[in-house]
Amino acid sequence: xxxxxxxxxxxxxxxxxxxxxxxxxxxxxxxxxxxxxxxxxxxxxxxxxxxxxxxxxxxxxxxxxxxxxxxxxxxxxxxxxxxxxxxxxxxxxxxxxxxxxxxxxxxxxxxxxxxxxxxxxxxxxxxxxxxxxxxxxxxxxxxxxxxxxxxxxxxxxxxx
Amino acid sequence: xxxxxxxxxxxxxxxxxxxxxxxxxxxxxxxxxxxxxxxxxxxxxxxxxxxxxxxxxxxxxxxxxxxxxxxxxxxxxxxxxxxxxxxxxxxxxxxxxxxxxxxxxxxxxxxxxxxxxxxxxxxxxxxxxxxxxxxxxxxxxxxxxxxxxxxxxxxxxxxxxxxxxxxxxxxxxxxxxxxxxxxxxxxxxxxxxxxxxxxxxxxxxxxxxxxxxxxxxxxxxxxxxxxxxxxxxxxxxxxxxxxxxxxxxxxxxxxxxxxxxxxxxxxxxxxxxxxxxxxxxxxxxxxxxxxxxx
Ligand SMILES: Cc1cc2nc3c(=O)[nH]c(=O)nc-3n(C[C@H](O)[C@H](O)[C@H](O)COP(=O)(O)OP(=O)(O)OC[C@H]3O[C@@H](n4cnc5c(N)ncnc54)[C@H](O)[C@@H]3O)c2cc1C
Ligand code: FES
Ligand code: FES
Numbered sequence: 001x002x003x004x005x006x007x008x009x010x011x012x013x014x015x016x017x018x019x020x021x022x023x024x025x026x027x028x029x030x031x032x033x034x035x036x037x038x039x040x041x042x043x044x045x046x047x048x049x050x051x052x053x054x055x056x057x058x059x060x061x062x063x064x065x066x067x068x069x070x071x072x073x074x075x076x077x078x079x080x081x082x083x084x085x086x087x088x089x090x091x092x093x094x095x096x097x098x099x100x101x102x103x104x105x106x107x108x109x110x111x112x113x114x115x116x117x118x119x120x121x122x123x124x125x126x127x128x129x130x131x132x133x134x135x136x137x138x139x140x141x142x143x144x145x146x147x148x149x150x151x152x153x154x155x156x157x158x159x160x
Numbered sequence: 161x162x163x164x165x166x167x168x169x170x171x172x173x174x175x176x177x178x179x180x181x182x183x184x185x186x187x188x189x190x191x192x193x194x195x196x197x198x199x200x201x202x203x204x205x206x207x208x209x210x211x212x213x214x215x216x217x218x219x220x221x222x223x224x225x226x227x228x229x230x231x232x233x234x235x236x237x238x239x240x241x242x243x244x245x246x247x248x249x250x251x252x253x254x255x256x257x258x259x260x261x262x263x264x265x266x267x268x269x270x271x272x273x274x275x276x277x278x279x280x281x282x283x284x285x286x287x288x289x290x291x292x293x294x295x296x297x298x299x300x301x302x303x304x305x306x307x308x309x310x311x312x313x314x315x316x317x318x319x320x321x322x323x324x325x326x327x328x329x330x331x332x333x334x335x336x337x338x339x340x341x342x343x344x345x346x347x348x349x350x351x352x353x354x355x356x357x358x359x360x361x362x363x364x365x366x367x368x369x370x371x372x373x374x375x376x377x378x379x380x381x382x383x384x385x386x387x388x389x390x391x392x393x394x395x396x397x398x399x400x401x402x403x404x405x406x407x408x409x410x411x412x413x414x415x416x417x418x419x420x421x422x423x424x425x426x427x428x429x430x431x432x433x434x435x436x437x438x439x440x441x442x443x444x445x446x447x448x449x450x451x452x453x454x
Contacts, residue, residue, distance in 0.1 A: 002167060002168060003167050022168035023165055025162060025202070045198075045199035058268045059264065059268055060265060063202065064194045065198070066191075066198075068168055069191075069213060115265070131264050134263025134266060134351060
């Protein structure tokens with residue numbers, strides 16, 4: 001029983017060991033302790049989706065996860081998807097379809113969509129919109145984001 | 161730091177978890193999916209002195225078929241319930257309800273049992289547990305006990321759980337073969353908490369509705385089984401007149417609140433419209449079973 005502990009986890013392929021307060025949120029750990037400020041923080045109660053990361057391969061709200069819970073886990077953040085001049089597929093599709101304006105919501109969308117493409121059937125626009133419904137964007141009106149996901153889902157395999 | 165300071169216990173077993181809860185002297189909290197507890201802790205609406213993380217306890221993430229029931233362990237996530245083949249085959253009404261629960265990312269983490277323990281009046285899981293005559297399995301350092309869901313869920317965000325107890329599983333009764341079912345919900349955005357929802361089960365024997373079960377939420381400070389309305393339909397033919405009559409009775413019996421999202425009148429109207437649709441659908445889906453001659 002501790003209010004502080006040392007955790008070891010893999011973030012974007014690198015092993016990290018840090019001492020953390022038990023009450024430190026994973027979102028704040030990523031941003032403040034590891035300097036990975038690509039993960040954004042909007043509402044801190046699970047509603048906006050800006051802080052979405054992948055925890056052991058599935059999307060999770062980093063604002064609703066304690067860093068200490070991620071001990072031993074594999075975390076992927078937006079920084080792991082690609083870099084300037086070498087964008088990942090999802091990032092490139094957002095760029096091609098103008099899927100962002102201010103970009104605040106974008107990291108969360110990119111991580112949610114990565115989970116969607118890996119695990120969920122996305123055969124219709126309705127399915128795409130449903131899967132995106134946990135992420136809020138105040139700028140785009142979503143249509144260009146749906147366009148980007150539709151193209152990614154097509155490239156993934158034939159639509160039935 | 162957003163949450164207030166607490167001591168963290170990574171429980172290795174159920175026994176370990178309930179010992180830690182008992183040691184917290186009434187001020188401990190179980191952490192399951194964290195999809196309701198963490199928002200409350202981030203806003204310091206809840207400040208446990210000890211947080212007991214049950215996520216690493218082995219074998220709690222199972223859905224198993226027992227005699228006549230499906231058992232959902234304490235770490236069965238919403239996604240698992242939504243995708244499980246046993247649920248889809250044996251309790252299609254639950255399969256249908258799960259499509260309405262939150263969003264993909266929240267479903268990856270949130271647990272069925274956690275939702276029942278949280279007892280939000282607008283959540284699907286407590287309502288479905290009531291509909292399916294659920295039994296709650298409870299452990300504490302004093303041993304184990306079971307409790308019917310209708311005794312467990314006592315109010316808005318309130319259950320009969322003692323501070324040193326945790327829920328280890330929920331059992332749901334599998335409806336008889338051929339039971340008709342329906343689930344209807346209205347929310348303003350997909351995956352948001354519902355304004356109202358209704359779920360119905362009914363059998364059909366010799367042209368009459370039998371063993372009618374109706375659960376609703378969004379109309380009171382807990383999800384409810386509508387036993388008066390169930391009784392009013394029991395043994396009647398599934399005609400439009402019968403459904404209209406029981407829906408009128410249902411609307412008369414409701415005293416919903418007005419709030420930011422909807423007025424009481426609107427909620428009563430909505431509840432009636434959803435119930436009317438669900439009763440007809442459940443009747444249509446029910447397969448006729450003739451009673452054996454006495
Ligand atoms: C954006 C968003 C949208 C949502 N939309 C919906 C929705 O549409 N419908 C819906 O039903 N829910 C919705 N939820 C809530 C979600 O379903 C939660 O998963 C659920 O309410 C709680 O489950 P949990 O496992 O996350 O529990 P936690 O948050 O970990 O715990 C909740 C409470 O239950 C207690 N608890 C948990 N497990 C146990 C146990 N085994 N024994 C004893 N006590 C326990 C905790 O101590 C705490 O008090 C939403 C949540 C978010 C963030
Ligand atoms: S910051 Fe986590 S969901 Fe909004
Ligand atoms: S691009 Fe501005 S919030 Fe989505």
